[in-house]
Amino acid sequence: MALPQGPLEHRYRGEHPVRTLAYLFRDDRLRILVAVLAFIVKHSPVWLLPLVTANIIDIVVERRPIEELGTNTLVLLVVLMLNYPTHLLYVRCMHGSVRRVGTKLRSALCRRMQELSIGYHSRVSASALQTKVIRDVENIEVSSQQSADTGLAAIITLVGGLAVIAVRVPSALPAFVIIVPAAALLVRRLRTRLRTRNAQFRKEVEQLSTRVGEMTSLIPVTRAHGLERTALGRVDNSLSQVLRSGIRLDLLNGHFGALAWILLNAIGIGFLAGAATVSYYAWLPITAGDVVMLSTFFTTLTGSMTMLMGLAPIISKGLESVRSAGEVLQAPDLEVNAGKTQVEAVKGQLRFENVTYRYEGDGPAAVVDFDLTVPPGETIALVGASGAGKSTVLNLLIGFIRPVSGRILLDGADMSTLDLRSYRRFLSVVPQESVLFEGTISENVGYGMPDVKAAQVRAALRDANALEFVERLPEGLDTVVGERGARLSGGQRQRIAIARALIRDPRVLVLDEATSALDTRSEALVQDAMDRLMRGRTVFVVAHRLSTVRNADRIVVMEHGRISEIGGHADLLRRGGAYARLQAGQIT
Ligand SMILES: Nc1ncnc2c1ncn2[C@@H]1O[C@H](COP(=O)(O)OP(=O)(O)O)[C@@H](O)[C@H]1O
Numbered sequence: 264m265a266l267p268q269g270p271l272e273h274r275y276r277g278e279h280p281v282r283t284l285a286y287l288f289r290d291d292r293l294r295i296l297v298a299v300l301a302f303i304v305k306h307s308p309v310w311l312l313p314l315v316t317a318n319i320i321d322i323v324v325e326r327r328p329i330e331e332l333g334t335n336t337l338v339l340l341v342v343l344m345l346n347y348p349t350h351l352l353y354v355r356c357m358h359g360s361v362r363r364v365g366t367k368l369r370s371a372l373c374r375r376m377q378e379l380s381i382g383y384h385s386r387v388s389a390s391a392l393q394t395k396v397i398r399d400v401e402n403i404e405v406s407s408q409q410s411a412d413t414g415l416a417a418i419i420t421l422v423g424g425l426a427v428i429a430v431r432v433p434s435a436l437p438a439f440v441i442i443v444p445a446a447a448l449l450v451r452r453l454r455t456r457l458r459t460r461n462a463q464f465r466k467e468v469e470q471l472s473t474r475v476g477e478m479t480s481l482i483p484v485t486r487a488h489g490l491e492r493t494a495l496g497r498v499d500n501s502l503s504q505v506l507r508s509g510i511r512l513d514l515l516n517g518h519f520g521a522l523a524w525i526l527l528n529a530i531g532i533g534f535l536a537g538a539a540t541v542s543y544y545a546w547l548p549i550t551a552g553d554v555v556m557l558s559t560f561f562t563t564l565t566g567s568m569t570m571l572m573g574l575a576p577i578i579s580k581g582l583e584s585v586r587s588a589g590e591v592l593q594a595p596d597l598e599v600n601a602g603k604t605q606v607e608a609v610k611g612q613l614r615f616e617n618v619t620y621r622y623e624g625d626g627p628a629a630v631v632d633f634d635l636t637v638p639p640g641e642t643i644a645l646v647g648a649s650g651a652g653k654s655t656v657l658n659l660l661i662g663f664i665r666p667v668s669g670r671i672l673l674d675g676a677d678m679s680t681l682d683l684r685s686y687r688r689f690l691s692v693v694p695q696e697s698v699l700f701e702g703t704i705s706e707n708v709g710y711g712m713p714d715v716k717a718a719q720v721r722a723a724l725r726d727a728n729a730l731e732f733v734e735r736l737p738e739g740l741d742t743v744v745g746e747r748g749a750r751l752s753g754g755q756r757q758r759i760a761i762a763r764a765l766i767r768d769p770r771v772l773v774l775d776e777a778t779s780a781l782d783t784r785s786e787a788l789v790q791d792a793m794d795r796l797m798r799g800r801t802v803f804v805v806a807h808r809l810s811t812v813r814n815a816d817r818i819v820v821m822e823h824g825r826i827s828e829i830g831g832h833a834d835l836l837r838r839g840g841a842y843a844r845l846q847a848g849q850i851t
């Protein structure tokens with residue numbers, strides 16, 4: 264089934280959730296109309312039944328012709344039969360529309376995430392975004408569906424019931440208009456009290472779950488120190504608290520449940536007796552059938568009214584989720600590429616012209632007056648203390664962030680005029696910890712390259728020093744790795760990531776501490792693979808290890824966002840400045 268496309272986000276206004284919902288459902292309005300009509304037919308027995316019952320009682324009491332009994336029964340049976348097809352039609356149209364809107368929203372959210380800048384993604388956690396795509400859209404679906412099902416049922420019952428009463432016993436109408444809402448309100452009040460208690464109880468259960476989670480993750484620590492008793496004591500406390508409030512809640516539920524039930528039925532009985540009295544003394548022209556009908560309607564209409572009032576929290580939860588999805592769909596932080604120059608080829612010259620960058624907030628600039636020209640094929644090592652601004656320089660280079668002042672030029676062209684997606688086809692990045700997705704090793708290496716050949720994948724893996732261990736895996740290149748796949752060591756994962764970078768044959772290569780999470784043995788293998796990867800390309804590498812740094816053509820030493828020294832390894836050591844101090848201190 265084709266996914267709905269289109270620039271949904273242009274008209275999405277989370278601050279007006281009702282209008283936004285109407286906009287979301289706009290394409291489905293015909294289907295919704297059909298659904299409402301189908302619902303009216305399918306739901307009609309609910310208000311027809313009391314009427315027909317009244318008719319039948321009157322036929323018996325007033326000894327009217329028996330044929331009328333047949334007609335009444337037949338009408339009701341036909342309407343009952345209609346319930347089946349109309350119910351299906353309703354589900355198809357209404358629930359289908361709701362699911363389509365949910366899918367449209369999810370797809371819009373995912374597309375938006377791919378357009379939002381990396382700055383946005385570093386501010387907003389991945390799990391928060393995940394929640395929006397899954398949970399918020401689900402809330403919107405559930406809330407729309409329940410509002411439609413319950414709301415339509417209640418409204419149609421109310422309208423149908425009142426219409427029947429208005430036609431048959433108009434004099435009873437005022438009593439309904441006053442007593443039904445009053446009774447519904449009373450019942451609601453009782454239930455609301457219960458809901459707040461329920462919410463409190465849920466909080467205590469959540470606290471218990473935190474406690475248990477804490478206990479399980481602390482088990483190694485607890486056991487190592489013989490603190491089992493203490494740990495269990497903490498959980499036991501929570502447990503007995505949940506037990507106490509659970510029992511209290513059950514009792515309360517019993518109280519209010521019984522009270523509400525008695526109250527509602529007592530009003531119902533009062534209503535029945537009242538109607539019977541009126542009929543008995545013939546104060547109003549009410550037949551025996553009418554008495555039964557009015558009494559039945561009292562119960563159903565009060566129920567519908569209560570249901571309608573109960574929808575308020577469900578609706579507000581859905582609207583809240585519409586707002587929440589808007590936080591992503593309306594985020595202004597886009598990476599704009601439309602209409603910019605396509606990069607067709609890259610030689611690899613990169614030039615930073617007095618680039619300054621400051622992250623949001625009021626901290627000092629992360630990169631200050633960074634000025635550097637890198638000819639094609641040169642390897643630049645960035646070194647400096649943690650927080651010196653090395654990763655920020657790399658992010659500027661990738662185009663994840665834009666200079667606050669100054670320019671970055673690629674082969675002489677200002678990067679702010681280029682379509683960054685086309686530039687990045689010539690770029691490979693190996694981060695500190697590489698992410699493999701769930702798929703085979705071949706798929707992971709050839710990510711984003713649909714026509715890649717098996718021989719190319721093998722060559723890349725060989726150059727990345729990965730072929731040997733890959734071939735030892737049970738299914739070789741077709742072994743599934745990633746979230747639920749084979750477990751690979753950090754060094755193995757890193758070598759697969761290097762193969763992924765190699766196969767793209769990039770002109771510009773960015774390595775951010777690609778070896779710092781590895782042990783010495785895997786580091787040697789990775790280092791060897793990286794040397795091969797770096798040959799003939801423009802490379803920016805952030806590294807702590809001497810072996811990587813020493814081989815760089817030039818070393819750029821950064822302090823507080825500024826370049827403090829530039830030069831070759833031996834040259835800088837001889838100078839005895841910041842680099843020499845760093846070497847003595849931390850680089851091994
Ligand atoms: N996303 C961010 N938001 C705000 N400040 C940041 C962010 N990333 C880095 N910084 C700050 O910018 C400075 C440079 O960071 P970074 O480039 O990561 O340094 P390095 O990679 O050299 O350790 C640091 O002071 C850091 O706290």
Ligand SMILES: [Mg+2]
Nearest residue numbers: 650653654655
């Ligand atoms: Mg860093």
